[in-house]
Amino acid sequence: MIPTITAFERSPDGGQGLARDTRVRWALEEVGQPYQVRLVSFKAMKEPEHLELHPFGQIPTYEEGDLTLFETGSIVLHIAQNHKGLLPVDANARARAITWMFAALNTVEPPILELANAKLLESDRSWSKERLPLVMDRVRTRLRELANRLGDADWLDSSFSAGDLMMVHVLQRLKSSGMLDEFPNLAAYVARGEARPAYKRAFNAQSAVFTATSTAP
Numbered sequence: 001m002i003p004t005i006t007a008f009e010r011s012p013d014g015g016q017g018l019a020r021d022t023r024v025r026w027a028l029e030e031v032g033q034p035y036q037v038r039l040v041s042f043k044a045m046k047e048p049e050h051l052e053l054h055p056f057g058q059i060p061t062y063e064e065g066d067l068t069l070f071e072t073g074s075i076v077l078h079i080a081q082n083h084k085g086l087l088p089v090d091a092n093a094r095a096r097a098i099t100w101m102f103a104a105l106n107t108v109e110p111p112i113l114e115l116a117n118a119k120l121l122e123s124d125r126s127w128s129k130e131r132l133p134l135v136m137d138r139v140r141t142r143l144r145e146l147a148n149r150l151g152d153a154d155w156l157d158s159s160f161s162a163g164d165l166m167m168v169h170v171l172q173r174l175k176s177s178g179m180l181d182e183f184p185n186l187a188a189y190v191a192r193g194e195a196r197p198a199y200k201r202a203f204n205a206q207s208a209v210f211t212a213t214s215t216a217p
C-alpha cells in the first residue's frame with residue numbers, strides 16, 4: 001500500500017529541507033518505499049479535515065490504509081520497523097538506534113527550537129538581546145556533548161540508522177547559525193547524512209514543491 005504524507009504547500013524555509021516532512025520523505029527513500037504527497041496550506045492545516053489527521057494542525061501526517069499517524073518520531077519509527085534498512089536486526093543495537101531517535105527529538109531538538117524561536121519570534125522583545133546568549137549556550141552544551149560522543153565515528157552507533165536520520169535532520173536547523181561549524185565532526189556528520197542518495201532524493205522532492213508553487217501563475 002502506498003502511503004500518503006502531508007507537506008507544506010509553501011514551506012517558509014523556501015524549500016531548504018528544514019520542514020519536517022523531509023525526515024519522513026528521507027526515511028521512505030532510505031527503505032525504497034514509494035509515497036504520495038498531499039500539500040496543505042497554513043489555512044487548511046487548521047481546518048477540521050486536517051485536524052482529524054493531526055490534532056495540533058501541523059504537517060507532516062502519514063496515512064497508510066486505515067492507519068493515520070502524526071509526529072515524525074512515530075512516523076519514522078513506523079517506517080523503520082516495517083521495512084529493512086533503518087534499524088539493525090540485533091535487538092540491542094535496534095534499541096540503541098531507537099534511543100538515538102529519542103535523544104534527537106527529546107534532548108537535542110528542544111534547545112535548537114528554542115534558539116529558532118528566540119531569533120524568529122522574540123527578537124523585538126526588550127529582553128531578547130540579553131536572553132539570546134543563554135539560549136545559544138544551551139545549544140552549544142548539547143552540541144559539545146554530542147560531538148564528544150560521536151568522536152571520529154561516521155554514525156552514532158556503528159552503521160547508519162533511523163537515529164542518525166533524525167539527528168542529522170535536527171542538526172540541519174543550525175546550519176545558518178554557523179554554530180555547527182564550531183564542531184567540525186558534527187558538521188562532517190551532517191554532510192555525510194546529506195550525501196546519502198536517499199537524502200538527496202527527499203530534499204529534491206520537497207524543494208521541487210516550493211519551486212512549483214512559487215512559480216505557478
Ligand code: GTB
Nearest residue numbers: 011012013018019020057058059060070071072073
Ligand atoms: N513534533 C512535531 C513532529 O515532529 O512531527 C512537530 C511538527 C511541526 O512542528 N510541524 C510544523 C508545522 O506544521 C512544520 S515543520 N507548523 C505549522 C503550525 O504549527 O501551525 C517545522 C518547521 C517549520 C518551518 C521551518 N523553516 O521555515 O525553516 C522549519 C521547520
